[in-house]
Amino acid sequence: VNNESFWGNKKYALTLGIKKAVNDHLVFIDADCVPNSNEWLSSMAMHLSEQKSIVLGYGGYQKIKNSLINALIRFETGITAIQYFSYAMRGNPYMGVGRNLAYTATQFYSSSGFMSHMKIMGGDDDLFVNEAATKTNTAVSLDEKSFTVSQPKTSWSTWWKQKKRHINTASHYKSKHKLLLGLFYFSQIGFLVSAILALLFGMNWILVLSVVLLRYLFFWIVVGKGLFRFRESDIIILLPFLEILLIGTQLALYVSNMVHRPKQWN
Template sequence: MLTLLTTIYIGGTLILLSVIASLASPFLRKLTINTEEDDLSGEQKQPLPGISIIIPAHKGAAFLEENLPYFLQQQYTSPFQVVVVAEKGDTDTEDVLKRLGASDKLYATFLPMSSRYMSRRKLAITVGVKAAKYEWCLLTEASCRPDSDFWLASMATAMHEDKAIAMGYTHFPDDKVTDYQHFQHFSKARQMFRSIQRGHSYGCNCANLAFRKTVFMEGNGFLGNLHLIRGEYDFIVNKFSTEDNSSLAISPTCWLTDMDVSPKTWTNNRLFYRESKKYMRGSFRYKFPIFMDNLLLHFCFLANIASIIYASIINNWILLGASITALFILFIWRTLACSSALAKFSTHISPFKLFFFQLRSVWTNCRYAIKHHFADKYEFTSHKL
């Protein structure tokens, strides 16, 4: 049996741990979002830059036909072009480009049939950057569409003279993904946005990324990771960002909706990321806070559950009450913090799910880590010989 003093000490410690674990929530860490949007339909305070939108269209004819008009009809007061990079011989994509080719803003270029030891996607992006007429290149996917006719103008407001990278946000249709997938994508995006605001950019999981052509070309593009099939957004941010040359464009008019959310695409993106991060700098600084958050959350949760079970067995009602109170604090505080962060990005998930999603995420990552470990490593590289 526990003495009264020991019971009070254990109960107080559990409550204190719950408060600390709640305050450690990544959703409580400040993320500045510019909600005071300019009147983008009116006269701008300063001229907006010319922009080349680059869309690699590998086997994406259906998406391209559906989404390309949304890019071509952008309300933008400065010059812009849409550069579509397709595979030579892809007749479906060629037909789409012919049907939409009347626009003087559309420029199409094609990849050669063979390229050894180099990712086709990275080659497509490099070709697109070389073909770009303007200094600022905005990379996205054929499966994405702007949420607003002022998407380009909104993104341009983050392309300052002293910046070389501007990261935007993508989300998914509610009827295409589960609540947990929404949570996964948002959590990772928010962590990467935070890393940019703190001056140590790590990566990018959103197909909505602007960068300067000269920075990309003078920095030899994807040199150093050409052998990896994917990871292009992560590598651009990780390689070319510095402490103060990156900015965020995450107000609602800057968003894109990504329509390609098939189970295969979702899984492959996460497996390719696990391979890519081996070659990315700043991994410890980025991952350590995430590790500590998960450690505190799980330790506190398990300690509270264990204490509730133990107190019930020995009929210690004071300890039982303190343990339930501690668990309640942890659940409510973590849920409210997460719900508030999601609401700012117009993502609405039942609050009762959010606490368990936070617990589940670390085990999901472990599952992907195991799957990646046993995967054929040649699946991640263009070096097949």
């Protein structure tokens, strides 16, 4: 690998660890994470088999009371997990998180490790899964005993920097995944814009309000069920507010990345 930046990066450390590993089954967790139970390792590893070489797990964040940034972080993490778990269960896996991920060394070698995205900052988890995962080789672990918990960012500035890197990494997903995820985001922002325009152009406010309430009723049911499963039930009551806040920050992050892209390896 003729890239000096690679040698001091997490991808290099992971590559060394995988090459030194004696066993084929590998389970990964970040340094700032703790397992949700003493059965975490067995709960993740049990899904690996001759057919399944990648296992996606849930990596949540520690709860901090009376913190808006913490509620937003956990909401964004939960809704992202709902997406990548449901996509994988429907045979279209597109990402995983390094906070809780398992795959085989055989799969790592057959995918040439991190070579295809070596120069991209980050992506040791989601870009690897995006490239290597298929509808037949990927399993998901939804057992609470297999969850992990991480230390969240506690300031808007540090979270902002983290999300700028994540968005930059996501721009390297396969085209079909970028299209589907983009459509989901535009459906969210499109609904809000349409409701506002309907009111501005004099449409019956009762009709507009009824459509908005119906939409958020379904949103509460679907997303709330997922968050409850991920043990994030305390933020369910805030879902409409958190969704609007997340849409606004994602739009601002997208514009910010277009103006000032995070540094990548040269």
